[in-house]
Amino acid sequence: MAEDSKSRSLEDTPTWAVAVVCFVLVVISIFIEHAIHVLGKWLKKRNKPALYEALEKVKAELMLMGFISLLLTVLQGPISNICIPKSIADTWHPCAKNTEAKKFSGSSGRKLLEFSDDTTTIPRRSLASKYDKCVDKGKVAFVSSYGIHQLHIFIFVLAVCHILYCIITYALGRSKMRKWKAWENETKTIEYQYYNDPERFRFARDTSFGRRHLNFWSQSTLSLWIVCFFRQFFGSVTKVDYLTLRHGFIMAHLAPGNETKFDFQKYIKRSLDDDFKVVVGITPTIWFIAVMFLLAYTHGWYSYLWLPFIPLIIILMVGTKLQVIITKMGLRIQDRGDVVKGAPVVQPGDDLFWFGRPRFLLFLIHLVLFTNAFQLAFFFWSTYEFSIKSCYHENLEDIIIRVAMGVIIQVLCSYVTLPLYALVTQID
Template identity: 65%
Template sequence: MGGRSLEETPTWAVAVVCFVLLTISIVIDHIFHLIGKWLKKKHKRALYESLEKIKSELMLLGFISLLLTVGQSVISRICISEKVAGTFHPCTHKTDHTRRLLPELFRSDHNQNLRRILAAGGTDKCAAQGKVPFVSSEGIHQLHIFIFVLAVFHVLYCILTLALGRAKMRRWKRWEEETKTAQYQFSHDPERFRFARETSFGRRHLSFWTQHTILVWIICFFRQFVRSVPKVDYLTLRHGFMMAHLGPQSRHKFDFRQYIKRSLEEDFKVVVEISPPIWFITVLFLLFHTHGWYSYLWLPFAPLIIVLLVGTKLQVIITKMGQRIQERGEVVKGMPLVQPGDDLFWFNKPRLILYLVNFVLFQNAFQLAYFSWTAVQFGMKSCFHSQTEDVVIKISMGVFVQFLCSYVTLPLYALVTQVV
């Protein structure tokens, strides 16, 4: 990469660039400070801790970018053979053309000027050995841009995840207010005896299909798309929680929706965190974006499959709670009383589902960030988007998974696990 060095650059130009970057950084830091101050004032401890985690994740991305800057010269001077460099390319056809063209350029006596220009960019050492840089300076610069885009998408998906989750819970407010009415108390008389199958919860979860495991999973799979949390499930799980954790005197004034809302905020701390295993899997995803692997046909579907499996499992857990009611007796007194337990979850670990949700949301944000970066950096006509179905799949899957996971799966998880 040619151009003037700082010793040939006016000091006013350097000062202006530094001033602009410093101003932007101070403004962003001040915005985070104001948000944190507001969260403290509203006693949103969990959200404040989530904000601190987001700041630390951004700091980590900034540190990675700094290491790239410091090590740019060292990395670009590492030489590898053309044969090795010709593997695992996102655009094999361009690479093959470049590999054929470069030796001809450097063997030609009429291209000495071009050779000196390339040498000024740090490639002379590798070219003299008939090799190519491990990662060129231009490639490292493009990685800087990708890190910035990933940071932006990480913040955006965190905001969108919390907003959609709270929007879903806003619909439960009407049901919660209904439990305070006399009509609700009359229709749910605690002294009334009914058959378990005749209750609203029983009619939904105690049918012929509940006797067959395959049918249970199939029906629960589709339930997450249509009324994932119906009124009867919410009220029954609410009743089970209050009977297990609250005394008779405090049940009538307890706001279960607010409790679940605070629970979602606690879970949000895990959702925004990017653990080392997730980072390593992300690196593998970068590796898989290789020409000939048709990654656009399967990588975007990995988060989708996981979130659908998790959503189905949560629906199955509610159905199994209904089956336990009938196992305790055909007749119930008052509302059906669910009997939860950790054994209903995979490996007896309810938090495992939350970690899977965390993985899905970050990988979805990463893939959307990668798509946006390649579209802006290389254009929509580049080899990254040479297939029309590639663009359609990535955008549609990204939007659908974000909505399904944030609006359906995460609130459902918060509801089910609190009853446990």
């Protein structure tokens, strides 16, 4: 009787109930659309074209996810009517068969109905068709109607996580750059101008930048990468690095005499906006990688022991590479001669980056941010749909690793690596 109540059609539902649901959904949609419109006007008024483009990309991604959800709704019947042999349907499950039976045999009717494949004894849930064609053929539906409904919920959770990740990423990046404002103000002081007198000669290794980077460890590739690996955790951008990279940029792009007039920190903030505009989008390549991540949640693959660490390894490699690039720019100063006049002038180049493409590092940062959001979205969705004690989280270490890695990667990527990337790449 309860199942009949859940599966009744609109012709058996009061019109006022349908009208109320539609009214609430329309009001919520109009409110969100108006809020996005107001935010866009505010960004235009504040002369932030990069952030406005980022907002447009977020709108496009939301529309894409909405279109995917719409397709799932329209194709729900045809997809659930695709029949496959039981032998194939029994492969690559996220949970072991015996685990499912143990965990849900004593649970509520909702759990039994969600996980049961035996449609001859237990009717499907509300979104399932009343008649399963595959049962008569001795086969199983490719994806059940209720499974498609759960995909709807996952897409919604993914959209919410993606938006929250974008906001957190930008907030942490700008927070890191606010600390650079004091260093920028220092360049306008008499002490800074005296210390960086263009008529002053010094050995390159005696400058602050030289003492930080021109050491015995910088002569060996192995020791260079080891030191740079740990540097990203302890002051990824120091004052001496910031001031030296600032001076290199001004010498390369501005006329002499503009050292104290140019606000380099403000310029880097605009560069962060441009980079942020890229990382909020989702390219087809990243969508494909996200689908591959779904395959990894197969029982027996122990994905919680290795999958969350892939984004961590990538972002640590990117951060290390950026530190290595700064040191190699210092080595180039020494290669031009032991004596420098005034402040050391760094000379960047695309050859310092992997494949000679600085934007490849931004792609990796973009990939890490989305896959991290994707994994946390999957964790929240599986917890909501199947509870924290489901077979998706049968190991305590699974929960700890996924949540801890999600937080660590987000902070490391947004607060450390992305601002460092904006600084290093803009001096070219």
